[in-house]
Amino acid sequence: MRGKEASEQINILGDDGVPINYHLSFWRGEVIDFVILQQDAFDDIDKQTSLERQKFLLEKVLEICETDFNFESFDEVNPYFKRIINNLKQMNYSEYKSEKFNQYLSELTTITDERK
Amino acid sequence: MKKEGKTTHGKIAGIIANLVTVEVDGPVSQNEICYIKLADIDLMAEVIKVFETKVFVQVFESTRGLKIGQAVEFTNAMLEVTLGPGILSRNYDGLQHDLDRMEGVFLKRGDYTQALDFEKLWDYTPLVNIGDVVIAGDWLGEVIENVMPHKIMVPFKFEGKYTVKKLTPAGQYNVNEVIAILTDSKNNEVNVTMTQTWPVKIPIKTYKNKPRPFKLLETGVRTIDTLNPIVEGGTGFIPGPFGSGKTVLQHALSKQAEADIVIVAACGERANEVVEIFTEFPEIDDPRTGRKLMERTTIIANTSNMPVAAREASVYTAMTLGEYYRSMGLKVLLLADSTSRWAQALREMSNRMEELPGQDAFPMDLPAIISNFYSRAGYVFLNNGHTGSITFIGTVSPAGGNLKEPVTESTKKVARCFYALSQQRADSKRYPAVDPIDSYSKYLEYPELQEYLRKTSAKIGLKKCFLPKITC
Numbered sequence: 001m002r003g004k005e006a007s008e009q010i011n012i013l014g015d016d017g018v019p020i021n022y023h024l025s026f027w028r029g030e031v032i033d034f035v036i037l038q039q040d041a042f043d044d045i046d047k048q049t050s051l052e053r054q055k056f057l058l059e060k061v062l063e064i065c066e067t068d069f070n071f072e073s074f075d076e077v078n079p080y081f082k083r084i085i086n087n088l089k090q091m092n093y094s095e096y097k098s099e100k101f102n103q104y105l106s107e108l109t110t111i112t113d114e115r116k
Numbered sequence: 117m118k119k120e121g122k123t124t125h126g127k128i129a130g131i132i133a134n135l136v137t138v139e140v141d142g143p144v145s146q147n148e149i150c151y152i153k154l155a156d157i158d159l160m161a162e163v164i165k166v167f168e169t170k171v172f173v174q175v176f177e178s179t180r181g182l183k184i185g186q187a188v189e190f191t192n193a194m195l196e197v198t199l200g201p202g203i204l205s206r207n208y209d210g211l212q213h214d215l216d217r218m219e220g221v222f223l224k225r226g227d228y229t230q231a232l233d234f235e236k237l238w239d240y241t242p243l244v245n246i247g248d249v250v251i252a253g254d255w256l257g258e259v260i261e262n263v264m265p266h267k268i269m270v271p272f273k274f275e276g277k278y279t280v281k282k283l284t285p286a287g288q289y290n291v292n293e294v295i296a297i298l299t300d301s302k303n304n305e306v307n308v309t310m311t312q313t314w315p316v317k318i319p320i321k322t323y324k325n326k327p328r329p330f331k332l333l334e335t336g337v338r339t340i341d342t343l344n345p346i347v348e349g350g351t352g353f354i355p356g357p358f359g360s361g362k363t364v365l366q367h368a369l370s371k372q373a374e375a376d377i378v379i380v381a382a383c384g385e386r387a388n389e390v391v392e393i394f395t396e397f398p399e400i401d402d403p404r405t406g407r408k409l410m411e412r413t414t415i416i417a418n419t420s421n422m423p424v425a426a427r428e429a430s431v432y433t434a435m436t437l438g439e440y441y442r443s444m445g446l447k448v449l450l451l452a453d454s455t456s457r458w459a460q461a462l463r464e465m466s467n468r469m470e471e472l473p474g475q476d477a478f479p480m481d482l483p484a485i486i487s488n489f490y491s492r493a494g495y496v497f498l499n500n501g502h503t504g505s506i507t508f509i510g511t512v513s514p515a516g517g518n519l520k521e522p523v524t525e526s527t528k529k530v531a532r533c534f535y536a537l538s539q540q541r542a543d544s545k546r547y548p549a550v551d552p553i554d555s556y557s558k559y560l561e562y563p564e565l566q567e568y569l570r571k572t573s574a575k576i577g578l579k580k581c582f583l584p585k586i587t588c
Contacts, residue, residue: 004553032552033546033552036338036339036342036343037338037339037343037546037548037550037552038546038547038548039337039338039339039547039548040547041364041365041367041368041547041548047336047368047371047372048336048372048403049336049337049338049341050334050336051332051334051341054338054341054342057338058342
């Protein structure tokens with residue numbers, strides 16, 4: 001909900017007219033949207049998520065949303081979060097706890113460690 | 117239900133589209149079925165209003181060619197479905213006529229086919245012993261229907277206690293073979309076969325109790341399970357504008373949800389969409405059994421070009437079939453697409469009878485009709501200690517995406533889960549387009565569910581709730 005408000009503010013005031021925190025709120029909302037809410041009903045793996053996997057994913061996403069990332073300027077936020085989303089989406093398309101899945105997971109840890 | 121006595125006859129006195137008024141010569145009851153004689157075919161119709169000797173009947177077929185004075189014969193029975201092994205993987209119309217047995221590209225008027233295959237032999241095993249005392253709904257025996265165990269039960273219409281007098285040994289029998297002879301308290305003998313009939317508008321209540329549902333139903337759809345979970349025996353509805361993915365979401369649920377039996381009522385949808393269901397479902401692999409999904413699915417189709425009165429009956433037929441399987445201790449997922457078309461059918465008839473209209477010309481008792489229908493779903497404890505459930509998810513197609521219209525409003529009062537599909541999300545290709553802020557699941561407020569989630573390892577484990585309305 002906060003992400004939606006932030007997006008409206010950014011639209012009205014412009015990218016550089018709002019504090020970086022607004023961008024962070026917006027992109028945190030986008031992570032939840034793209035990774036948890038959106039689901040590909042036509043992909044063999046993504047179409048069904050077990051409860052165990054949902055719990056894991058939710059905890060991972062919440063962990064990202066609760067982390068204070070450091071950014072110098074607002075234009076760093078967009079590409080950084082897009083990388084996180086891409087990585088998590090790739091995880092959604094990989095079999096749970098498979099080699100590929102774990103590889104994306106470790107890549108995600110590397111990405112999140114970059115700006116902690 | 118069938119009553120003994122003289123058959124009532126009547127003559128057509130007036131025709132307004134598929135509403136026919138009949139002058140009768142004897143007693144007629146509400147919802148009784150009658151047949152209108154038209155040349156070499158009989159048209160099936162249902163009594164919806166009785167006033168002195170004038171009876172209003174809704175005809176389940178086109179009334180083209182009917183004339184004043186034509187003969188009508190009443191059956192003394194309400195609209196009933198035939199229950200027995202062989203229902204799964206069939207495609208029925210709203211009156212439980214097998215669509216696959218009908219000939220031709222278009223359905224012929226008055227073409228009524230049998231619901232079950234009376235020739236097929238089933239591997240039957242008895243589950244009771246001679247001398248056992250049984251009541252309606254108790255399990256007498258079992259056959260395997262596709263992959264599901266199908267219980268042969270004491271007919272639901274039986275009242276009081278019965279004693280098993282004679283049992284047919286395990287073997288191969290067709291559905292009409294007598295599998296047990298029971299005696300009632302007055303020592304009258306009654307034969308029991310594998311089939312029975314039940315009127316669709318009366319709920320089957322052969323269970324011990326019906327508590328508030330408390331068990332999470334895993335659907336595999338993240339936006340449902342993680343945010344607004346539905347429970348076994350719960351009710352939910354999906355309103356959404358055209359093209360927002362109602363049907364795709366329902367298909368996803370039917371394929372993946374943790375249910376034993378799936379019943380799909382395609383009610384008043386466009387014929388091409390229903391054809392898609394017919395062609396797609398037999399192809400889909402069932403992730404749970406490794407076979408085809410169709411083997412544990414029944415489709416009840418009543419497209420928008422089929423008679424409107426049968427559309428009203430189709431949702432009741434689907435629910436009755438669901439209740440039948442629930443009595444076997446199975447988890448049934450019932451999907452109705454869409455309940456708005458059903459409400460429109462009610463509106464058409466109400467208007468033709470010149471009843472006082474409610475909001476948007478829907479009948480005044482629309483909220484009561486919807487509540488009664490939704491209350492037939494639920495989680496039950498059977499008399500033998502087993503449990504069964506019907507989880508009902510209906511879609512609503514609000515005209516112009518207006519969520520304040522009467523069908524959505526009335527459904528909102530009774531369905532505990534609300535999955536609002538948003539046009540904005542659908543337009544930006546964010547599927548499933550369930551709006552996380554407008555949607556809710558009232559089951560999260562149930563202490564029973566919270567307790568269940570705490571107890572089981574299947575806890576969805578919300579470490580921190582990021583939507584303020586969720587309390588856990």
